[in-house]
Amino acid sequence: MVGLTTTLQIDYEGRYSNALSKASSVDALYCDPDLLIREYFLSPLEQRAVSRKTIISHIKTWQSVLVIVSWGASGKAQDSYDGAINLLAETKNFRLLEFATSGAATYIGMLNKGLHVNFAENCLEIIIKSIACAYQVDAKQRFALLSNFIHLTDRRVIKATIIDALMIISDEIDVTTIRDVINVFTTDQDEYIRDYAEEALQGIE
Amino acid sequence: MPIPKFTKSPLIEVVCGIEFNALDFSSVHFGLYWEAIKDRFPIPPLDRPPIGDIEIFNTMPLLRRVWFESDDRKQLIQLQSNRFHYNWRKRDDSGPYPHFHEIYPRFYDEWSKLQSWWSQIEGTPLQPIRYELTYVNQIDKNFGWNNASDHHKIFSIVSQEWQNIPLQSNVFNTNIEFRLPDEKGTLCVDLKQGVRPKDSMVLMILDLTASTTDMTIDINNWFDLAHASAVEMFLSLINQQCKEEWGLKWLA
Numbered sequence: 001m002v003g004l005t006t007t008l009q010i011d012y013e014g015r016y017s018n019a020l021s022k023a024s025s026v027d028a029l030y031c032d033p034d035l036l037i038r039e040y041f042l043s044p045l046e047q048r049a050v051s052r053k054t055i056i057s058h059i060k061t062w063q064s065v066l067v068i069v070s071w072g073a074s075g076k077a078q079d080s081y082d083g084a085i086n087l088l089a090e091t092k093n094f095r096l097l098e099f100a101t102s103g104a105a106t107y108i109g110m111l112n113k114g115l116h117v118n119f120a121e122n123c124l125e126i127i128i129k130s131i132a133c134a135y136q137v138d139a140k141q142r143f144a145l146l147s148n149f150i151h152l153t154d155r156r157v158i159k160a161t162i163i164d165a166l167m168i169i170s171d172e173i174d175v176t177t178i179r180d181v182i183n184v185f186t187t188d189q190d191e192y193i194r195d196y197a198e199e200a201l202q203g204i205e
Numbered sequence: 206m207p208i209p210k211f212t213k214s215p216l217i218e219v220v221c222g223i224e225f226n227a228l229d230f231s232s233v234h235f236g237l238y239w240e241a242i243k244d245r246f247p248i249p250p251l252d253r254p255p256i257g258d259i260e261i262f263n264t265m266p267l268l269r270r271v272w273f274e275s276d277d278r279k280q281l282i283q284l285q286s287n288r289f290h291y292n293w294r295k296r297d298d299s300g301p302y303p304h305f306h307e308i309y310p311r312f313y314d315e316w317s318k319l320q321s322w323w324s325q326i327e328g329t330p331l332q333p334i335r336y337e338l339t340y341v342n343q344i345d346k347n348f349g350w351n352n353a354s355d356h357h358k359i360f361s362i363v364s365q366e367w368q369n370i371p372l373q374s375n376v377f378n379t380n381i382e383f384r385l386p387d388e389k390g391t392l393c394v395d396l397k398q399g400v401r402p403k404d405s406m407v408l409m410i411l412d413l414t415a416s417t418t419d420m421t422i423d424i425n426n427w428f429d430l431a432h433a434s435a436v437e438m439f440l441s442l443i444n445q446q447c448k449e450e451w452g453l454k455w456l457a
Contacts, residue, residue: 022257023288024220025218025220025281025294027410027412029402030399030402038251040402042278051403053405054405058402
């Protein structure tokens with residue numbers, strides 16, 4: 001667990017209310033997930049690998065999940081796209097993946113807004129891949145979440161990402177189930193997606 | 206007066222702060238202020254929630270606190286409508302940590318610049334109402350601390366008898382407040398355990414925060430007093446063996 005270790009909630013109201021400084025930026029990392037996330041993305045790649053397990057254990061809210069996704073999609077930091085996927089994929093908490101899935105609706109809405117299309121696509125890719133790669137969450141639960149994305153949009157890049165995600169979990173759950181879902185894409189109106197799905201099916205075989 | 210200096214110090218942050226009254230502080234000032242300090246604090250500002258007492262009756266949402274960081278991210282200025290903080294942070298293990306007498310002038314310089322800037326654009330002074338100085342130390346296994354059972358190895362105030370308690374201690378957090386000399390404020394010692402996000406290492410965080418609302422004392426004199434008291438307190442809290450292992454030297 002990242003953060004402060006305490007078994008006691010102390011109320012500093014009253015005469016001690018001003019005693020403790022809230023101005024320490026180092027102490028703030030222990031109680032402010034957004035700062036922790038920022039520190040993660042601004043740190044060198046090798047440092048991220050060391051810290052992500054503990055950082056993700058400190059993430060408890062849907063807002064923080066979307067902050068991670070947003071960092072990943074914005075490209076504001078080096079390798080932020082992979083950094084976001086790697087961070088979210090370390091979660092053991094199904095709820096976080098649910099938060100990410102719910103948050104996807106926001107990005108779907110942005111797919112029709114010219115300026116934000118790339119950002120929204122990146123966000124959706126990050127969410128889908130993170131769910132697929134979250135190896136510590138039961139594969140059936142992850143599959144259930146991924147199923148929510150299948151008919152969500154006609155964007156080619158998102159459909160291809162879903163196929164990739166299904167491939168990632170194909171060795172963890174019943175292959176027939178995965179094949180059935182990928183089969184849906186073999187009749188897609190987009191020829192590229194049809195071919196991509198066929199290739200994926202051959203890969204499974 | 207000799208100055209204590211450690212070759213291996215757990216100090217990772219020093220924060221000098223002033224709470225003030227400022228008439229008509231608005232969100233516009235954050236942008237204008239960044240323009241004024243951008244050459245020294247170029248990293249795009251970061252918005253944080255405000256700290257300190259919250260105004261109960263407010264018709265507008267509270268103004269944010271904004272972080273302005275230097276290029277190497279060692280220096281940080283935090284500004285909100287009633288607070289100014291200057292943080293010096295250790296960012297890596299390289300090089301010696303700067304002494305208070307190097308950090309304080311930088312803080313004072315930035316505070317003076319803020320006052321001049323404010324006075325120039327608003328025509329009114331910033332009225333200080335509280336001073337604050339914080340030292341943040343992280344004590345981990347590199348400093349001889351592995352878990353709460355090791356407190357007695359570090360702190361002079363925890364007796365050796367601590368080892369004889371039948372169950373192994375898991376968490377030992379504490380908070381002690383002392384009075385500064387001549388009623389010039391308080392010094393709060395806050396000890397808490399944590400897990401460092403950077404490397405998942407368990408550690409102990411030792412914060413020493415001096416503060417005062419007595420504005421009759423000269424700012425430089427108060428920060429000198431707060432610094433001297435915090436250092437003296439730190440040296441009193443740490444046991445002799447640790448001081449030797451951490452390479453305490455007294456510089457002329």
